[in-house]
Amino acid sequence: MNAQQAAWRARTLPPVEKLAGGLVSVPVPIPNNPLRYTLSYLIPGDDGLVVVDPGWDSDPGWAALLAGLAEAGATAADVTGVVLTHVHPDHHGLTARLRDASGAWVAMHPAERDSMLRDRDTAPSVALTGWLRDLHVPQTEINDLLGTFGSAVDEHFAPLADPDVMLGDGDLVPLTGRHIRAIWTPGHTPGHLCLLDTDAQVLLTGDHVLPRISPNIGLQLSGGDPLGDYLESLAKVTAYDDCEALPGHEYRFHGIAARAAELTTHHRDRCAEIVATVERLGAPGIWPLAAALSWSRPWSEIGPMKVAAVAETAAHVELLIKAGTLTRKQAADGTQRLLPG
Numbered sequence: 552m553n554a555q556q557a558a559w560r561a562r563t564l565p566p567v568e569k570l571a572g573g574l575v576s577v578p579v580p581i582p583n584n585p586l587r588y589t590l591s592y593l594i595p596g597d598d599g600l601v602v603v604d605p606g607w608d609s610d611p612g613w614a615a616l617l618a619g620l621a622e623a624g625a626t627a628a629d630v631t632g633v634v635l636t637h638v639h640p641d642h643h644g645l646t647a648r649l650r651d652a653s654g655a656w657v658a659m660h661p662a663e664r665d666s667m668l669r670d671r672d673t674a675p676s677v678a679l680t681g682w683l684r685d686l687h688v689p690q691t692e693i694n695d696l697l698g699t700f701g702s703a704v705d706e707h708f709a710p711l712a713d714p715d716v717m718l719g720d721g722d723l724v725p726l727t728g729r730h731i732r733a734i735w736t737p738g739h740t741p742g743h744l745c746l747l748d749t750d751a752q753v754l755l756t757g758d759h760v761l762p763r764i765s766p767n768i769g770l771q772l773s774g775g776d777p778l779g780d781y782l783e784s785l786a787k788v789t790a791y792d793d794c795e796a797l798p799g800h801e802y803r804f805h806g807i808a809a810r811a812a813e814l815t816t817h818h819r820d821r822c823a824e825i826v827a828t829v830e831r832l833g834a835p836g837i838w839p840l841a842a843a844l845s846w847s848r849p850w851s852e853i854g855p856m857k858v859a860a861v862a863e864t865a866a867h868v869e870l871l872i873k874a875g876t877l878t879r880k881q882a883a884d885g886t887q888r889l890l891p892g
Contacts, residue, residue, distance in 0.1 A: 555590075555802030556762075564588060565802070567622045572751025576797065577619025579606025581641050586800050589641050591616060592755055593623050594748075597728030599631030602655075603746060603755055604799055608644030616645060627652040634724055635659040636757025637740040638667055638711060642799060647712040658716035658724065660735060662742030667711065669773065679858070682772050686837045686865055687886040696858055718744060736788060738781025739766045741773070745788060754794040754807065759784060762796070762804040765817055769862025776873055778818060778866040785811040818867070825867050826876055826891065834880075834888040837865050 555576070558565035564587070568576045575593040584607075592603040600623070606612050620626055630653040633646050638659060646657055673681075676697060683693045716725065720735035724746065734745040736759045746755040758766045768781045792808035804810070821844075828843050829835060835843070841857070841864040842850045853860060868889060871877040875892045882888045 553803060556804075559763075559802050562587070565590075567619045569623075570751070570797070570803075571753055571795065572748055574748070574751060574753065574797070575619065575623045576803070577616060579612045579615045579619075579645070580609070581607045582609055582611070584641070586641065588800070590797070590799055590801075591619065592797060593619065593625070594724075594726060594729060594731060595623070595625075596631070596726040599629050599726075600625060601632040601634055601724060601726050601729075601731075602630055602649060603634045604636055604642040604757065605633060605645035605649050607641045608648065612645055613648060616649070629653075630655045632716070632724070632726060633657045633712075634718070634744075634746065635663065635714075636745065636755065636759075636799060637743045638663045639740065639758070640711065642757070643711045650712055656715040656725075657712050658718050659714045660733070660742030660744050661717050661719065662737065663740060664714050664717065664742070666741055666771075666773065667713070678772055683858070683861070686770075686861060688838045688861060692838070692857075696855055734788070734791075736784035738768055738777055738784050741771065741775070741777075741780075743784075747791060747794070752794050753797050754788065754791045755797045756788070756807075757799045760788060760796055760807060760810055760814065761798045762801050762810065764801070765814055767859050767863055768818070768866050769859055770865035770869060771862075774869075776866075776869050778870045779873065782815060782818065782870075785815055822867055822871055822876070825864070825871065829877060829889050830891055834882070834890055836886050836888055837861060837868065840864055840868075840889065 555565040565578050570576055573595050577591045578588040579591050580588050589604060589606040591606050594601045605616055632655050633649055635643050650657055680693055718733040722733045724731040730750060732747045734747055736743050736745050739758045743757060743759055745759055768778050771777055789808040789811050795803055795805055796807050797803050841861045872879060878890050878892050879887050
């Protein structure tokens with residue numbers, strides 16, 4: 552058991568660790584969140600270093616990142632670039648603060664940039680409300696969910712740092728003396744990236760593959776087929792099974808192919824449960840369907856995470872409709888109902 556895994560089990564913050572190839576992992580805390588921390592990574596080059604996923608924007612998080620840099624013998628001034636696996640605030644939140652302190656460039660996949668620009672058209676809380684209405688979530692439930700989130704929706708999903716560098720599938724991170732290749736793995740977000748360091752034999756997996764939990768794969772505001780994308784991306788990373796996985800949360804691990812197979816089975820089983828539940832309920836909408844599925848806690852105790860649960864249910868439904876296993880029809884009251892294909 553490595554130190555990260557031991558710390559996760561003990562529910563403590565893991566140490567800053569020097570890893571293969573001179574990489575350094577830095578745990579950046581996420582206040583009041585069961586994930587507890589984001590694992591940020593420092594990659595040294597010949598003329599400075601790159602920070603991958605600086606973490607959640609908070610004063611304790613900033614202090615943790617600076618402490619990690621110090622243990623690596625560096626300061627914020629030594630950071631030449633920031634690479635984002637994706638733009639969720641627990642990964643991208645501190646980017647602007649780090650960029651302002653260092654003058655570093657910021658890199659991400661073009662699809663992440665596009666999602667950031669699109670989501671700026673309306674306030675996050677307004678966009679979320681409209682999206683939930685489109686899924687025919689009852690207005691009382693929407694009010695409840697938005698009331699629980701409060702101002703945090705707009706605060707933490709406010710415009711984050713824009714990119715200077717686009718990293719497409721197969722592109723190299725512009726860091727002199729290193730060979731870090733971007734692997735496009737959409738699903739968790741449209742432009743999610745993994746980062747491959749073949750010299751160190753590590754794959755930075757962001758939220759694409761985690762050792763213990765299943766990343767949320769939810770229908771996004773832009774629609775699409777995120778679960779279909781995710782399953783294809785899982786198959787893609789099995790090619791790197793000889794690498795150690797350095798994830799964005801929990802702890803590093805070996806066995807990428809086996810973990811990808813477990814996650815694929817999980818989603819296939821979930822699809823089967825959804826089909827059986829649709830047949831049992833008889834033409835349900837997304838909201839009653841989500842409420843009837845099995846979750847890690849009873850539906851009444853899920854709280855604001857019902858938003859993620861509904862998004863995940865909708866993503867599975869989209870995949871099943873695309874496959875012809877389910878069909879969608881409009882009911883007399885204007886809601887969308889689901890039927891076996």
